[in-house]
Amino acid sequence: MALQCGRCGAGVQSANRVIACIIRIAFSSLSSFSIKALQNEDSMPMMSQFILPFILTGLSVLPDLALAGNATPETYLGSKHLVLEIRYCECEAVKPDSHPSVLLADFLRESSIVRVAVSAEDNGFVSSDYVTMGYKFSPIKDSSDTFSFNYTGTHTTSSGKSSGRGQLLLEKDKWVHLFGSHHESTSGALHSNVAVRLVEFDGS
Secondary structure, eight states, rough: OOOEEEOOOOOESSHHHHHHHHHHHHHHHHHHHHEEEEEEHGHHHHHHHHHHHHHHHHHHHHHHHHHHHOOOGGGOOOOOEEEEEEESSSOSSOOOTTOTTTOOHEEEEEEEEEEEEOOOSEEEEESSSSEEEEEEEEETTOOEEEEEEEEEEEEEEEEEEEEHHHHHHHHEEEOEEEEOOOOOOTTTTEEEEEEEEEEEOOOO
């Protein structure tokens, strides 16, 4: 939606044009104030009390307007340079008795994913229509790639709900199966599984 400057009448369609408009108004007001001050010196204190707050307020919003005009989702990451990825699926994730980090290719291909930006030492909560998880993790001393990870989560499926909680060591860039369920029905085996990994944010 296009905005219009009430002072100059110019159409404003971007943050940069809003900034230009504010600067134009500020300098116009300042010039007007200078001329009137020269004509009437007694009015200078009153005029400065009226004009200067307006100018300062206008200038103070320039950084925010510039940020909003050029913002991408990554602009708001701040110091959170890691991403916690949560995959979930109504399918088999690991073979029986296999290591929890060895996920099946079908699970990685068919599963849905939720991503949340995190810090190296963080706790939080993430939720979607099907998976909910509270988490807390912190780096292991003398290791930049291994974290202590605590979690409590639920996975809602068409056949019910599974849940899990625990504490484990989470290595950066490695998937780990957290919890799931498996039971037989008249239509065959029903699976529900959730896995996570921690990765560096790469902008993709």
